[in-house]
Amino acid sequence: MSMKENNWIDRNTFHHSDFWDLIKLVEEKEKKGLKISLCIPTLNEEKTIGKEVLILRSELMERYPLVDEFAVIDSGSEDKTLEVASNYGADVYLASDILPEVGNKRGKGENLWKAIHQLKGDIICYVDADISNIHPRFVYGLVAPLIHREEISYVKAFYDRPLNYSSGLRPSGGGRVTEILIRPLFSLFYPELSQIIQPLSGEYAARREVLEKIPFPIGYGVETSHLLDLYQLYGLETFAQTDLDRRVHRNQTTNALGKMSFGILQTFFNRLHTQGKLDRMPDLETFYRRFEVEDGNYRQLIQEVVEEERPPMIEIEGYRNRPDIS
Amino acid sequence: MPVEQIDTEALLNDLLRDFPSRTEKIREKKDSFLTDAVLLGEIPSPTFGEQERVRTVVDRFRENGLSNPGVDEFGNASAQLPGTEGQSSILIMAHADCVFSPEVRHEIQVGSDSMTGPGIADNALGLAAMISLPRLLKELGIELRDNLILVANCKSLGRANLEGAHGFLETMSQPVRAGICVEGSTLGRLSYSGLGTLRGEITLQVPSDYDWKRFGASGAISHLTGLINQIREIPIPKEPKTQLVFGGLKCGSSYNTSPRQGSLRFEITSEEDGIIGQMENQLNEICEQFSAETGTLVNMEVVAKRQNCGIPYTHPLVKTTRSIMQKAGITPQVDPSTGDLNALILGGLPAVTLGLTTVENLREINETIQLDPLYSGMCQLVTLIQAIDQGICEA
Numbered sequence: 237m238s239m240k241e242n243n244w245i246d247r248n249t250f251h252h253s254d255f256w257d258l259i260k261l262v263e264e265k266e267k268k269g270l271k272i273s274l275c276i277p278t279l280n281e282e283k284t285i286g287k288e289v290l291i292l293r294s295e296l297m298e299r300y301p302l303v304d305e306f307a308v309i310d311s312g313s314e315d316k317t318l319e320v321a322s323n324y325g326a327d328v329y330l331a332s333d334i335l336p337e338v339g340n341k342r343g344k345g346e347n348l349w350k351a352i353h354q355l356k357g358d359i360i361c362y363v364d365a366d367i368s369n370i371h372p373r374f375v376y377g378l379v380a381p382l383i384h385r386e387e388i389s390y391v392k393a394f395y396d397r398p399l400n401y402s403s404g405l406r407p408s409g410g411g412r413v414t415e416i417l418i419r420p421l422f423s424l425f426y427p428e429l430s431q432i433i434q435p436l437s438g439e440y441a442a443r444r445e446v447l448e449k450i451p452f453p454i455g456y457g458v459e460t461s462h463l464l465d466l467y468q469l470y471g472l473e474t475f476a477q478t479d480l481d482r483r484v485h486r487n488q489t490t491n492a493l494g495k496m497s498f499g500i501l502q503t504f505f506n507r508l509h510t511q512g513k514l515d516r517m518p519d520l521e522t523f524y525r526r527f528e529v530e531d532g533n534y535r536q537l538i539q540e541v542v543e544e545e546r547p548p549m550i551e552i553e554g555y556r557n558r559p560d561i562s
Numbered sequence: 563m564p565v566e567q568i569d570t571e572a573l574l575n576d577l578l579r580d581f582p583s584r585t586e587k588i589r590e591k592k593d594s595f596l597t598d599a600v601l602l603g604e605i606p607s608p609t610f611g612e613q614e615r616v617r618t619v620v621d622r623f624r625e626n627g628l629s630n631p632g633v634d635e636f637g638n639a640s641a642q643l644p645g646t647e648g649q650s651s652i653l654i655m656a657h658a659d660c661v662f663s664p665e666v667r668h669e670i671q672v673g674s675d676s677m678t679g680p681g682i683a684d685n686a687l688g689l690a691a692m693i694s695l696p697r698l699l700k701e702l703g704i705e706l707r708d709n710l711i712l713v714a715n716c717k718s719l720g721r722a723n724l725e726g727a728h729g730f731l732e733t734m735s736q737p738v739r740a741g742i743c744v745e746g747s748t749l750g751r752l753s754y755s756g757l758g759t760l761r762g763e764i765t766l767q768v769p770s771d772y773d774w775k776r777f778g779a780s781g782a783i784s785h786l787t788g789l790i791n792q793i794r795e796i797p798i799p800k801e802p803k804t805q806l807v808f809g810g811l812k813c814g815s816s817y818n819t820s821p822r823q824g825s826l827r828f829e830i831t832s833e834e835d836g837i838i839g840q841m842e843n844q845l846n847e848i849c850e851q852f853s854a855e856t857g858t859l860v861n862m863e864v865v866a867k868r869q870n871c872g873i874p875y876t877h878p879l880v881k882t883t884r885s886i887m888q889k890a891g892i893t894p895q896v897d898p899s900t901g902d903l904n905a906l907i908l909g910g911l912p913a914v915t916l917g918l919t920t921v922e923n924l925r926e927i928n929e930t931i932q933l934d935p936l937y938s939g940m941c942q943l944v945t946l947i948q949a950i951d952q953g954i955c956e957a
């Protein structure tokens with residue numbers, strides 16, 4: 237790994253506890269004249285939305301005025317999501333009512349994209365609606381690097397505070413799609429981006445000025461496309477990531493993950509195509525990059541995985557010389 | 563009619579006049595204490611393991627700008643809201659421990675009109691209500707003459723035998739006018755007496771040299787059953803009211819192996835301390851005799867013991883509390899306490915325990931609190947504090 241990569245992890249990886257002093261954070265935000273909008277995209281989330289709205293509004297708007305605007309943007313829930321969210325004081329919007337002239341597409345990415353138009357903040361923080369252990373850190377941990385460091389434009393969450401197992405090590409705790417699909421793809425085509433510990437996490441905060449410049453897939457590919465597009469435009473230095481400890485959420489079936497992977501692959505290959513990586517295929521990387529954690533430090537492990545190949549057996553003289561092979 | 567009584571009634575009527583509008587104001591300001599109920603409820607806090615929850619309470623005390631926030635040598639969190647005169651104090655206590663072990667997933671679900679999760683009523687809500695008092699008083703425009711001492715006491719339940727509350731009261735140096743214990747459960751609860759209680763655990767062990775060929779030989783389950791049958795023969799008087807409850811039985815772990823040990827947890831409550839003493843002696847005798855006759859090792863350990871105590875039903879504190887409840891449309895349910903109230907009253911303080919809202923599935927994983935009744939439950943608490951502050955509850 238190059239020194240540059242190492243430095244990025246050291247400089248741009250945070251833990252939410254780095255920003256525990258919310259009074260200072262609010263002061264810094266106000267000094268810089270920043271406005272922060274919080275958006276929760278929803279579709280049938282009545283079980284968890286009430287708690288998210290209650291806690292985030294109460295702690296980050298009333299107790300500490302870090303968030304200036306808080307909106308739930310819904311894709312057309314059929315349960316009580318909208319009722320519960322507005323009972324606890326959220327501004328609730330239907331995605332289909334925002335920019336009606338561009339039509340309505342159903343998907344999380346649609347809500348995130350329309351939030352840019354609906355919300356006024358200089359920074360927009362997106363938090364998924366299905367977090368059952370919601371805590372203010374899910375927001376302040378993500379917006380704080382943007383408040384403190386102007387060169388950072390996009391902050392991604394990662395989870396599961398590292399624990400030392402008997403071996404002293406444990407994997408980075410990415411989801412199944414991250415470990416099986418995204419990390420190998422990034423290792424092959426975008427090795428630098430493989431330092432982002434959980435590229436698919438649904439919580440991130442970004443500056444309006446970068447969000448308005450990139451396209452939004454409406455479905456599963458939105459998180460991947462953000463990383464690829466912003467990396468292309470601004471390079472690795474625009475990113476940061478924050479450890480938010482534990483996140484408890486619904487577990488998805490393998491079928492659902494297959495569908496998700498299919499969507500992500502479409503987004504990924506579109507980018508490879510537009511960035512000329514398919515037409516002018518570079519030599520493929522042979523280093524597989526993943527993370528391990530030891531004593532609270534994140535360490536990227538690089539393994540060389542060379543898929544050597546044997547030629548068709550028929551090309552081997554010894555085989556062809558067998559008496560029964562003519 | 564004496565002049566003093568007229569003034570007291572007039573003062574109370576003044577306070578009660580604003581009850582409906584205050585309840586509405588509290589409903590508008592609900593977010594802060596509901597949030598605290600969730601955040602505190604999601605921190606496991608078994609008895610003797612309350613440290614993390616207590617730390618969070620102290621953080622809240624600090625954030626709310628209270629004086630002297632800290633944790634004492636017993637593990638209790640406390641802080642003060644100084645009064646305008648500060649010559650006396652009002653003590654508000656809420657226990658920080660709950661009955662669930664850390665292995666239970668402490669997740670609180672928030673619905674439109676209810677919250678559900680282990681320990682939300684007992685006593686995350688009581689803690690959150692206690693923490694919210696300084697902010698609520700400010701928002702309601704109430705300034706107290708007395709200091710308000712807020713305590714999240716630990717080591718309250720079960721084996722802890724009110725250790726935290728006793729410790730706090732023993733070391734408290736300020737004059738206190740009265741105390742209120744705050745519990746999430748249940749709206750209408752009015753406790754002004756502490757019930758004499760003895761909690762114990764009987765352990766039975768089949769020794770390693772036990773003669774399995776002897777007449778009547780058996781494993782721990784059969785022996786414990788025999789022991790329970792003998793205990794049930796103890797006569798339990800109806801007057802004074804007395805009760806013996808078997809609360810827990812642990813024995814064995816398989817289908818086909820006789821266990822060698824087991825334990826039985828029980829509680830005796832009685833309005834008469836002498837009865838509790840007699841029953842304790844009888845239990846000890848039964849254990850000794852059973853041990854001798856069966857060749858097993860039987861041991862009884864008393865883990866908690868509380869004396870009867872109380873203030874009269876006619877005490878102005880109780881009377882005022884009843885008046886407030888009546889105004890709020892809350893039906894008082896007089897219920898002697900076996901909790902922290904005992905420590906306060908035995909410590910010489912006039913005190914009551916109040917519940918805040920209606921609760922379902924108390925002490926189950928799906929413990930549920932209703933939000934709508936909570937706001938009048940909070941308002942009764944605020945109004946009672948004000949009444950104490952204005953001297954309405956003095957004997």
